[in-house]
Amino acid sequence: MRIMELLCSLALSIQFLLLLASSLFTNCLTMNHSTATHHHECHQHESNALLSFKKTFIISKSASYNPLSYPKTLSWVPATDCCSWDGIECNELTGHVIGIDLGSSQLYGSMDANSTLFSLVHLQSLDLSDNDFNHSQIPAKIGELSQLRHLNLSHGNENTFSGEVPPQVSQLSNLLSLDLHSYPLEPLPYDLINNLQLKASTLTSLTQNSTRLEHLRLSFVTISSSLPHTLTNLTSLQILTLCQCELYGKFPIGIFHLPNLTVLNLGGNQNLRGMLPNFFSSSFVNINLGGTSFYDTLPTSIENLTSLNCFSISSCSFYGAIPSSLGNLTQLALLDLSNNGLEGEIPHSLFRLENLEYLYLPYNFFEGHLALDMFLKLTRLNDLDLSLNKLSLLSQNRAVNVTILPPIQWLGLSRCNLNGEIPTWLMNLTTLNHLDLHDNNLQGEIPYFLFKLENLTVLDLSGNVLEGQIELEMLSKLKKLTVLGLGGGNKLSFLEGNNTSIVTFPSQIQFLDLRSCNLVHFPNFIQHLQELTDLYLSNNSIKTIPSWLWNKTTLQSLDISNNLLMGEIPPSICNLQSLVVLDLSSNNLVGMIPSCLGSFSRSLHILRLAGNKLIGNIPQNYAKENALQLIDFSSNKLYGQLPRSFINCRMLELLDVSHNHFNDSFPSWLGSLPNLKVIFLRDNKFHGAIKCPLRCTFPQLRIIDLSQNEFSGELSSEIIKNFKSMTLSNTSHQVQFKDDVYQLQHSWVDLSLFVFPMHNKGVVMEYVGRQYFHYMVAIDLSCNKISGEIPDIMGSLNRLVLLNLSNNMFTGSIPSSFGKLSNLEVLDLSANSLSGEIPQQLTELTFLDFFNVSFNNLSGPIPENRQFSTFQDNSFEGNKGLCGFQLLKKCEDHPKLPLQEPDGDQDSESGSFFELYWMVILIGYGGGLVAGLALGNAFVGDVFRLLKRIF
Numbered sequence: 014m015r016i017m018e019l020l021c022s023l024a025l026s027i028q029f030l031l032l033l034a035s036s037l038f039t040n041c042l043t044m045n046h047s048t049a050t051h052h053h054e055c056h057q058h059e060s061n062a063l064l065s066f067k068k069t070f071i072i073s074k075s076a077s078y079n080p081l082s083y084p085k086t087l088s089w090v091p092a093t094d095c096c097s098w099d100g101i102e103c104n105e106l107t108g109h110v111i112g113i114d115l116g117s118s119q120l121y122g123s124m125d126a127n128s129t130l131f132s133l134v135h136l137q138s139l140d141l142s143d144n145d146f147n148h149s150q151i152p153a154k155i156g157e158l159s160q161l162r163h164l165n166l167s168h169g170n171e172n173t174f175s176g177e178v179p180p181q182v183s184q185l186s187n188l189l190s191l192d193l194h195s196y197p198l199e200p201l202p203y204d205l206i207n208n209l210q211l212k213a214s215t216l217t218s219l220t221q222n223s224t225r226l227e228h229l230r231l232s233f234v235t236i237s238s239s240l241p242h243t244l245t246n247l248t249s250l251q252i253l254t255l256c257q258c259e260l261y262g263k264f265p266i267g268i269f270h271l272p273n274l275t276v277l278n279l280g281g282n283q284n285l286r287g288m289l290p291n292f293f294s295s296s297f298v299n300i301n302l303g304g305t306s307f308y309d310t311l312p313t314s315i316e317n318l319t320s321l322n323c324f325s326i327s328s329c330s331f332y333g334a335i336p337s338s339l340g341n342l343t344q345l346a347l348l349d350l351s352n353n354g355l356e357g358e359i360p361h362s363l364f365r366l367e368n369l370e371y372l373y374l375p376y377n378f379f380e381g382h383l384a385l386d387m388f389l390k391l392t393r394l395n396d397l398d399l400s401l402n403k404l405s406l407l408s409q410n411r412a413v414n415v416t417i418l419p420p421i422q423w424l425g426l427s428r429c430n431l432n433g434e435i436p437t438w439l440m441n442l443t444t445l446n447h448l449d450l451h452d453n454n455l456q457g458e459i460p461y462f463l464f465k466l467e468n469l470t471v472l473d474l475s476g477n478v479l480e481g482q483i484e485l486e487m488l489s490k491l492k493k494l495t496v497l498g499l500g501g502g503n504k505l506s507f508l509e510g511n512n513t514s515i516v517t518f519p520s521q522i523q524f525l526d527l528r529s530c531n532l533v534h535f536p537n538f539i540q541h542l543q544e545l546t547d548l549y550l551s552n553n554s555i556k557t558i559p560s561w562l563w564n565k566t567t568l569q570s571l572d573i574s575n576n577l578l579m580g581e582i583p584p585s586i587c588n589l590q591s592l593v594v595l596d597l598s599s600n601n602l603v604g605m606i607p608s609c610l611g612s613f614s615r616s617l618h619i620l621r622l623a624g625n626k627l628i629g630n631i632p633q634n635y636a637k638e639n640a641l642q643l644i645d646f647s648s649n650k651l652y653g654q655l656p657r658s659f660i661n662c663r664m665l666e667l668l669d670v671s672h673n674h675f676n677d678s679f680p681s682w683l684g685s686l687p688n689l690k691v692i693f694l695r696d697n698k699f700h701g702a703i704k705c706p707l708r709c710t711f712p713q714l715r716i717i718d719l720s721q722n723e724f725s726g727e728l729s730s731e732i733i734k735n736f737k738s739m740t741l742s743n744t745s746h747q748v749q750f751k752d753d754v755y756q757l758q759h760s761w762v763d764l765s766l767f768v769f770p771m772h773n774k775g776v777v778m779e780y781v782g783r784q785y786f787h788y789m790v791a792i793d794l795s796c797n798k799i800s801g802e803i804p805d806i807m808g809s810l811n812r813l814v815l816l817n818l819s820n821n822m823f824t825g826s827i828p829s830s831f832g833k834l835s836n837l838e839v840l841d842l843s844a845n846s847l848s849g850e851i852p853q854q855l856t857e858l859t860f861l862d863f864f865n866v867s868f869n870n871l872s873g874p875i876p877e878n879r880q881f882s883t884f885q886d887n888s889f890e891g892n893k894g895l896c897g898f899q900l901l902k903k904c905e906d907h908p909k910l911p912l913q914e915p916d917g918d919q920d921s922e923s924g925s926f927f928e929l930y931w932m933v934i935l936i937g938y939g940g941g942l943v944a945g946l947a948l949g950n951a952f953v954g955d956v957f958r959l960l961k962r963i964f
Contacts, residue, residue: 233258245265256282300325372391494519560583650673807830
């Protein structure tokens with residue numbers, strides 16, 4: 014996502030600079046021409062109109078982002094011919110004003126709906142870009158300028174016009190270029206707000222009437238519709254930029270075949286679907302589809318885009334191999350294929366693209382071996398990112414002339430199966446400013462030559478098995494360093510030394526990762542890092558936090574989890590109003606949670622205080638419009654009721670208050686939170702019936718754990734009906750999962766380092782990383798006092814992976830509708846009062862890997878099929894009326910049910926299951942089912958037998 018944002022920002026900034034250069038060049042030509050040729054003087058009424066327009070604005074340097082901006086209107090004085098004014102162009106024969114260029118003129122003020130500007134009916138060109146119009150609306154009278162050919166109202170970072178683009182803009186039938194876009198001059202913020210909205214009907218009318226359009230720039234204008242097919246009729250169109258317009262639906266494939274189109278930027282429209290066509294010939298120079306839902310394989314005909322300079326499909330859903338024909342695009346300078354499902358070997362033809370400057374291939378499934386000498390022909394390569402693939406880089410032992418390696422500045426080789434020592438050829442990359450080697454298997458000490466790469470701004474060695482000591486003085490040589498990652502998996506010891514006051518540590522450090530660095534006290538040098546934004550000190554032995562830390566108001570991420578912190582959380586922590594992540598979990602903190610933590614920061618996304626000894630109530634004042642996505646107060650000694658102000662946490666996705674002493678009824682009011690996906694209330698004193706009023710919908714709920722509480726009464730069918738996100742629609746699970754992953758990649762918060770456990774007595778199962786929430790759909794109501802029959806409608810929750818109703822007071826039969834739970838892996842109904850037979854429909858659950866109905870009143874034969882034959886006797890014990898070979902009790906009074914062999918489709922599904930299952934096992938705690946198998950109080954042995962069988 015970050016690369017796509019940089020591409021959008023870069024492309025839009027370049028367009029802005031080109032427009033600026035074009036404007037300056039045009040002004041120079043106009044001025045030179047006006048001195049050589051006599052022209053008719055300006056008409057008085059037009060001069061007066063311009064002067065009246067000027068009076069409605071003041072000059073403010075902050076109104077323009079362009080560093081070369083200047084106030085053009087200062088030359089507008091009544092005593093002179095308006096045709097000679099800066100930014101004004103007149104028709105030489107008639108004297109009418111036909112062009113106004115006030116781009117980057119430092120104008121500040123609101124645009125009057127009846128501005129005299131719109132009386133200049135002969136205008137052909139109007140440029141008001143890069144000024145500040147104080148979020149006023151674009152006047153509807155813009156439609157009266159019927160001669161307009163060029164209209165530019167763009168602005169840096171955000172549109173200073175706001176509201177709806179007037180439909181009258183579609184009346185400008187002579188338009189050749191329309192520019193309403195924002196052009197961020199910095200990396201795009203995640204919360205960039207589109208202030209302008211363009212109705213679909215207006216866009217359709219515009220493309221129907223303005224058929225001569227050559228340039229259409231609408232990036233960061235909210236359109237929120239599909240694209241009209243009338244765009245395919247704009248045969249003169251050369252530039253189309255629609256970055257982050259909230260477009261959806263199917264992209265009209267005919268746009269790719271427009272004969273003159275050179276620039277197509279659709280980045281950041283995550284719900285826009287489409288495929289690349291077969292290209293026959295094209296004038297494309299720049300294609301950016303990053304962050305859309307484009308999919309399919311890359312066509313081999315892409316080689317026909319012979320003029321292509323920039324090609325980005327990052328964070329899409331492309332799959333398959335890279336066609337070797339891509340290596341025929343000899344003009345390519347930027348190639349970004351990151352965050353897709355591409356696989357196979359990287360074609361050698363890519364390493365012959367001598368003009369390539371930026372190559373981004375991370376987050377795919379590429380495999381094979383790459384040799385260092387393959388990169389020697391890429392003599393212009395600046396950025397290379399191969400992270401998170403299945404590649405092996407053969408570099409250390411190859412005899413390569415490293416003196417002729419490309420002048421790489423950005424090198425990303427994280428999770429690239431690097432082993433052995435840090436390769437020595439890195440010392441020759443003297444231009445290197447970004448080096449990311451995290452999460453490999455690099456060993457040995459950190460070589461001294463790394464600290465001689467004086468241009469380094471990013472050095473990330475975290476997640477390896479490096480060892481040795483790091484001295485503060487060694488790092489002082491890296492004067493430009495802003496990111497330093499040494500933690501996570503390494504066995505390093507960080508030494509400040511005795512003379513820290515005279516060591517010049519890189520004071521501009523913004524990101525510092527010293528996890529697991531054997532720290533026993535808080536590093537003092539951090540006090541001098543004035544620009545620090547992210548600090549990670551988890552898994553050390555730090556006991557106290559110095560008071561000066563609470564004055565570091567630049568901090569956005571603070572993680573001191575898994576240390577030995579003691580004492581209370583000071584209220585001064587609320588000075589850190591820029592925090593996005595605060596994690597103080599797994600320490601020895603005592604006392605009450607500071608009351609200000611609920612409202613001190615509107616930027617806070619993650620708040621984790623789990624695993625301490627905190628007491629008292631949760632703060633009650635959660636401010637409206639807060640940004641909290643995760644709240645974890647689990648494993649403390651908190652009590653009372655859940656604060657009803659949680660209802661203000663509209664972005665909340667996970668709430669965990671398990672293992673405390675809360676005494677409250679079922680918080681049905683949480684059901685109105687639009688993004689809530691996970692609720693953990695385990696092991697408290699919640700009580701009463703689990704009911705939900707009509708307004709309680711839980712629209713995104715995936716995991717709910719209410720186990721080990723005092724809930725009672727019958728389980729209402731109405732609340733089950735509300736769990737619509739646990740039900741698969743006609744859309745496949747795979748597609749829904751891809752959508753979920755896309756949302757994760759575009760989230761502020763990276764939860765990949767967090768561990769989420771689900772417990773049962775004697776058993777703790779853990780799964781790591783936010784993305785695994787979207788594999789897991791679970792309901793755990795075990796160990797309560799819930800009575801009555803199991804609602805039949807529960808069988809409609811066909812996305813469920815885990816269902817645990819054990820240790821309750823359920824009566825009646827097992828619903829036959831459970832046979833529809835096609836994704837179910839775990840079903841535990843043990844220790845209830847269920848009766849009747851085990852439904853034969855359960856044999857259709859081909860993913861079912863754990864099943865327990867012990868200690869009920871069931872009777873009749875145990876179903877026989879390949880799945881049920883794997884369940885051992887203790888899954889059925891305590892049911893006197895059951896019979897079957899598992900219990901060594903023949904079913905004499907019942908006909909034997911035939912053994913059911915799975916058909917081909919079931920085999921296919923089983924294959925998919927085991928592929929997913931092994932992924933789950935690998936991320937679990939000691940192997941096992943994700944989401945924690947709540948298997949009842951007496952069946953710890955079952956769990957270990959299950960795990961043994963799985964392995």
